[in-house]
Amino acid sequence: MELMDGKELAKNIRANLKEEVEELKKKGIYPKLAVIMVGDDKASAVYVRNKSKACNEIGVEYEEFLLKADTTMDELLELIQKLNKDEKIDGILLQSPIPRHLDINEAFMAIDPKKDVDGFHPVNVGKLSLNQDCFVSCTPYGIIKMLETYNVPIEGARAVIIGRSNIVGKPLIQCLLNKNATVTICHSKTKNLEEVTKQADILIAAIGKPEFVKGNMVKEGTAVIDVGINRTDEGKLLGDVNFEEVSKKASYITPVPGGVGPMTIAMLMTNVVKAAKYREQK
Ligand code: NDP
Numbered sequence: 001m002e003l004m005d006g007k008e009l010a011k012n013i014r015a016n017l018k019e020e021v022e023e024l025k026k027k028g029i030y031p032k033l034a035v036i037m038v039g040d041d042k043a044s045a046v047y048v049r050n051k052s053k054a055c056n057e058i059g060v061e062y063e064e065f066l067l068k069a070d071t072t073m074d075e076l077l078e079l080i081q082k083l084n085k086d087e088k089i090d091g092i093l094l095q096s097p098i099p100r101h102l103d104i105n106e107a108f109m110a111i112d113p114k115k116d117v118d119g120f121h122p123v124n125v126g127k128l129s130l131n132q133d134c135f136v137s138c139t140p141y142g143i144i145k146m147l148e149t150y151n152v153p154i155e156g157a158r159a160v161i162i163g164r165s166n167i168v169g170k171p172l173i174q175c176l177l178n179k180n181a182t183v184t185i186c187h188s189k190t191k192n193l194e195e196v197t198k199q200a201d202i203l204i205a206a207i208g209k210p211e212f213v214k215g216n217m218v219k220e221g222t223a224v225i226d227v228g229i230n231r232t233d234e235g236k237l238l239g240d241v242n243f244e245e246v247s248k249k250a251s252y253i254t255p256v257p258g259g260v261g262p263m264t265i266a267m268l269m270t271n272v273v274k275a276a277k278y279r280e281q282k
Contacts, residue, residue: 001247004146004225004254010262013145017269018058024276025059031276032061033091033117034083038076038098039069048095054265060272063089069099076102077110084112090275091117093268114278117271119171128174135271140172142263143204143225144179150252152202152223155180160197162186162213162240163206168227172204193217205240215245223252227260 021031033055035048048064055062065079076098083092092115098104108116113123119137127134147154159181163169169185176183186196197203197217205213206227218224228240239256247253254260 001250002150002252004150004252004259006142006146006254006259006261006263007257009146009149010142010266013263013266014054014058014269017266017273020273021059021276024273024280027280029276029279030061030088031059031091031272032063032089033093033272034063034065034086034089035093035095036065036067036076036079036083037095038067038071038102041095041097044095044097050265051093051268054269055272058269058273060269060276071099071102073102073106076107080107080110084110084115087279089115090279091115091272093118115275117268117275118167119271120167125166125171128171128178131174131178135274136175136267137167137171138267138271139168139206139227139260139264140175141267141270142260143172143227144175145267146225146254146260146263147202147223150223152252154202157181157201158184158199159202159204160184160186160200161204161206162190162193162197163204163208163227165206168206169204172206176202207240209240210238211240211242213241213246215242215249218246218249220249221251222249224250224254225260226254226256228256229261 052062083089092111094107108120111121113121116124116135119135124134159176161169161172164185164187173183173185186193194217198219200222202223204225210230224246226239226241230238237257
């Protein structure tokens with residue numbers, strides 16, 4: 001079994017991006033990410049801090065827009081429009097969750113697709129499904145990068161995803177399909193889940209339930225990607241995969257923490273640099 005070290009891989013990606021950012025700066029382009037947060041969700045604050053740290057490390061400018069929990073939809077849309085027009089801002093990220101009285105889909109739709117570094121705008125989602133150049137949602141993008149770096153064969157492989165969220169499971173279908181995998185996606189209504197997961201050459205768990213995937217759900221030699229981040233009452237982080245059981249059978253496995261998490265942020269940085277390059281083309 002080989003551990004897929006997302007932390008190390010993300011570090012290498014950031015080092016390469018730092019060089020690209022330096023090149024852009026020589027041409028007068030200072031890549032910049034704008035992050036919008038509405039309300040004061042504690043988990044979001046941690047994610048946002050990690051994103052700002054990554055920007056700092058690679059030399060990307062970073063600006064945070066903190067809106068009060070009672071912000072109106074009009075106010076949020078007004079800010080997004082302002083950032084869309086600002087030529088010094090390359091990427092716009094709306095940190096979820098946002099308060100319930102706001103329509104997150106409408107907000108994502110308002111972001112200029114060319115600044116949509118999270119890849120959530122329907123234009124980018126559609127382009128991904130057409131296998132066209134676009135911003136790819138960062139977690140699936142990071143998963144593909146990790147599989148490719150570790151030379152896990154994707155073409156022809158049977159890939160099984162557990163979890164059909166808009167940010168992980170669904171875009172991952174397209175990413176794997178674009179790389180010629182045979183893809184199956186499972187969810188809470190899937191019958192005989194274990195029978196399906198046992199067929200996987202590549203198994204991706206994005207469920208949000210600690211240690212849900214047990215050893216008996218995996219065949220020998222499967223590459224296992226654990227997207228889950230679950231915090232126990234004692235503050236320990238657990239993935240969606242029972243690492244102890246599954247690692248005995250897996251060919252490759254990602255740890256939690258130190259697997260998919262750092263890769264997600266590294267791919268966000270990759271998308272910000274890609275967005276900054278659009279400025280070059282203008
Ligand atoms: P969601 O909570 O949006 O979706 C969970 C999915 O799991 C749903 O599709 C649900 O099915 C499915 N599911 C729930 N229970 C079962 C079950 N018993 N059997 C089969 N499927 C089940 O998930 P997210 O994609 O947002 O997040 C998943 C996990 O990944 C979370 O722990 C989250 O914190 C983590 N995460 C980590 C990231 C990282 O960078 N490492 C990035 C994003 C998320 P149904 O649709 O039928 O309800």
